Amino acid sequence: MSFRARLLHLAVALLCAPALAQEPEPELSLQTHALFERIRDSVAQIRVLLGTSDTHAATGSGFAVGDGLIVTNYHVIADKALEPDVYRLEFVLPDGRRGPLQIVALDVVNDLAVVKGDTGPARALALRSRPLSKGDRGFSLGYPLGQGLTVVEGIYNGLSEELYYERIHFTGAINSGMSGGPAVDSAGRVFGVNVATHRRGQLVSFLVPASYAQKLLERARSDEAPPPRNFSGAVGAQLRSHDRALQKSLEGPLPTQQLGPLVVPARMGAFMQCAAGTERERERPYDVNSYFCYMRSAVYVDPKLQTGTVVFRHRVLRSQELGPLRFAHVQETKFRDSVSSDYTSRRHHTEFVCQDRIVALDGVRAKVAQCLRRYKLFEGLYDMTLKVATLGDSSLALHSELQMDGVSYEHAMRLSQRFLEAIRWNQ
Amino acid sequence: MVGRHGEVLARHAVWRWPSRIGRSYDMDVILDDAFVAAAHVEIRETTEGRYAIEDLRSLNGMRVLPSSAKQSSAEIGPEDIVRIGHTQFRIRPRSYVVGGERRIRQGAAYRGSLMFMIAVVIVLAMFVWDAFLTASHRDEKALTALSVFTVVAAGAMWIAIWSLVSRTAGRRANFSAHGFVACAGVLALQIWTTSMGYLAFGLDTGWLETLSAAGAAALFGYIVYRHLRLASRAKRQAHAIVAACIAIVTFGGGSLLVNLVGAMDPAAQSHSYSLKAPLFLVVRGISPAEYIARSRDLKHAVDGLAAR
Numbered sequence: 001m002s003f004r005a006r007l008l009h010l011a012v013a014l015l016c017a018p019a020l021a022q023e024p025e026p027e028l029s030l031q032t033h034a035l036f037e038r039i040r041d042s043v044a045q046i047r048v049l050l051g052t053s054d055t056h057a058a059t060g061s062g063f064a065v066g067d068g069l070i071v072t073n074y075h076v077i078a079d080k081a082l083e084p085d086v087y088r089l090e091f092v093l094p095d096g097r098r099g100p101l102q103i104v105a106l107d108v109v110n111d112l113a114v115v116k117g118d119t120g121p122a123r124a125l126a127l128r129s130r131p132l133s134k135g136d137r138g139f140s141l142g143y144p145l146g147q148g149l150t151v152v153e154g155i156y157n158g159l160s161e162e163l164y165y166e167r168i169h170f171t172g173a174i175n176s177g178m179s180g181g182p183a184v185d186s187a188g189r190v191f192g193v194n195v196a197t198h199r200r201g202q203l204v205s206f207l208v209p210a211s212y213a214q215k216l217l218e219r220a221r222s223d224e225a226p227p228p229r230n231f232s233g234a235v236g237a238q239l240r241s242h243d244r245a246l247q248k249s250l251e252g253p254l255p256t257q258q259l260g261p262l263v264v265p266a267r268m269g270a271f272m273q274c275a276a277g278t279e280r281e282r283e284r285p286y287d288v289n290s291y292f293c294y295m296r297s298a299v300y301v302d303p304k305l306q307t308g309t310v311v312f313r314h315r316v317l318r319s320q321e322l323g324p325l326r327f328a329h330v331q332e333t334k335f336r337d338s339v340s341s342d343y344t345s346r347r348h349h350t351e352f353v354c355q356d357r358i359v360a361l362d363g364v365r366a367k368v369a370q371c372l373r374r375y376k377l378f379e380g381l382y383d384m385t386l387k388v389a390t391l392g393d394s395s396l397a398l399h400s401e402l403q404m405d406g407v408s409y410e411h412a413m414r415l416s417q418r419f420l421e422a423i424r425w426n427q
Numbered sequence: 428m429v430g431r432h433g434e435v436l437a438r439h440a441v442w443r444w445p446s447r448i449g450r451s452y453d454m455d456v457i458l459d460d461a462f463v464a465a466a467h468v469e470i471r472e473t474t475e476g477r478y479a480i481e482d483l484r485s486l487n488g489m490r491v492l493p494s495s496a497k498q499s500s501a502e503i504g505p506e507d508i509v510r511i512g513h514t515q516f517r518i519r520p521r522s523y524v525v526g527g528e529r530r531i532r533q534g535a536a537y538r539g540s541l542m543f544m545i546a547v548v549i550v551l552a553m554f555v556w557d558a559f560l561t562a563s564h565r566d567e568k569a570l571t572a573l574s575v576f577t578v579v580a581a582g583a584m585w586i587a588i589w590s591l592v593s594r595t596a597g598r599r600a601n602f603s604a605h606g607f608v609a610c611a612g613v614l615a616l617q618i619w620t621t622s623m624g625y626l627a628f629g630l631d632t633g634w635l636e637t638l639s640a641a642g643a644a645a646l647f648g649y650i651v652y653r654h655l656r657l658a659s660r661a662k663r664q665a666h667a668i669v670a671a672c673i674a675i676v677t678f679g680g681g682s683l684l685v686n687l688v689g690a691m692d693p694a695a696q697s698h699s700y701s702l703k704a705p706l707f708l709v710v711r712g713i714s715p716a717e718y719i720a721r722s723r724d725l726k727h728a729v730d731g732l733a734a735r
Contacts, residue, residue: 324704331702344694350732353725354698358631360712371696374729391705413719420715
């Protein structure tokens, strides 16, 4: 479940509204102009091409950091990293120079990649080591929606508090195709890498802090071994280490909350967002209250897979009018609803294998169904769904669902067990 | 004259030997079969109950069953069947002793229209009850009404087809009897699957659901068998074999189709979705730790799938 819009894959209708004639602030305009002139030659368009054709499978942006190295987003070049025989990479600089690129290093969870090509005299951009202050002005550069090199002004708004990995909240119009481009301060030093916009927000954009790009660059420069051709092993290893980090974040007793006579697991950390809602309809003799908690940061793997998240939902079904038999039927119908993953592909996943049993929870018996599937490309990673339907009362039932994507088997089972043990029905 | 299945179609008395059989008016036995010659065979009695039969150079010839080869002459006994053209016959002496007559069986009570009406009312009541249980929203009520209507229409069609089969197979349509068999069958199927569903839920056993499906297939086979018994006079064994084949093909093909459609959804999660009222729950339930320990099997299964 991702609420992140990937710039690369966002289709946006362009509205060509006539520009309003406004009196520009001369000083600022000059400053922007000078800055743009200074760094424009360092910002490349990255193209992912299909086979030997000249057809773009995708485009993004990147910036030169010296020695022929270019920093971009992992999601821009993900296809090439996982299917090196199907895709190839190419850079195009504003002066028209172009050439092939090789992947050198990846940081999947921070959505960064270092690629290498013969960029000639392209000036290396410097990375800013200290973060900006909230309210500082910044400029994001890139090639939005197939347009030429574009500079966008915005405001640095600190680090986003609701994402699992650090991202800078940048208020500026970042668009599809600008992914991987630099965001620079007024001195032209890179403080972030364009990565995403909020799908439902306006101008709410996210940047990867430059410190992660710095770390990845150091790793790329110090690594003696030649980079592999196929990076799926490296991607798998990084997904597993993400899982270990997530498992560590979820350690400790599970927080719980009270829902009527029920005690259920609650928001498991600051990186989770929760929403409550109620489904009441006229002429329907039962109502459903739902509590849904999810992680906004899924790890992008390729266009068919975002993973590394934990999601859960509780639904309380209640009816005074329906008798036990009819209420049971409502339960059966609701049990089929699922918060299952948006991402399923035969390339990545096996089929689900499931079990279901009656389990004695604390104070109530419940039907518990659990389904597991494995990742084909990435060893040791699984998707797991756990569904609980209580059978304690003929007019009140709890349906809980826990879904974990891209986790180790042990992690999935440990959290499943804790989730089951945390549910309590006070008579 | 004997039909394909050995049933007697007509009898002709023969008063003199030799006797000739054919299509022309001067024959001793005249056959209205376009594939029989004007004078086809001549028959002589050799001894009491034995006959020499000779083909009179007909175009299509003569054969003595079960052989399929043409014969110009043959000697036959009272049980041998001769085929000329499309007609089969046998010859028996006057002294041939026939078996005792069969007793007329009282028509089974279920053949009456009263039983049919009662069964229809019970089945309809069952569907209405089911609709009451399952539809708790007005939109669902319309859908349920539609499904009840579909079931009724399908049932009427089923009964009509069996009646037609009965009628064409030679005798009467037996509409009420077919109707009763269909209604009682649906009722039995519903009772069986429902009670097995509750039992599987209450005892928390998966294999009862398999048993339920196998039982439903057997029950369906029995319903088809009852219809066949009403429709044709063939032997019980033949009916049983046909009914078993129909049941196996229907249920086997059905489950195959369900599996194929299920495999089309790569995200399908197949487990039991059955939830009944708590009062039907018999088992105490296993502990969460025990439940999680069982998930090892899931891991082995998906690891196996990934290795494929």
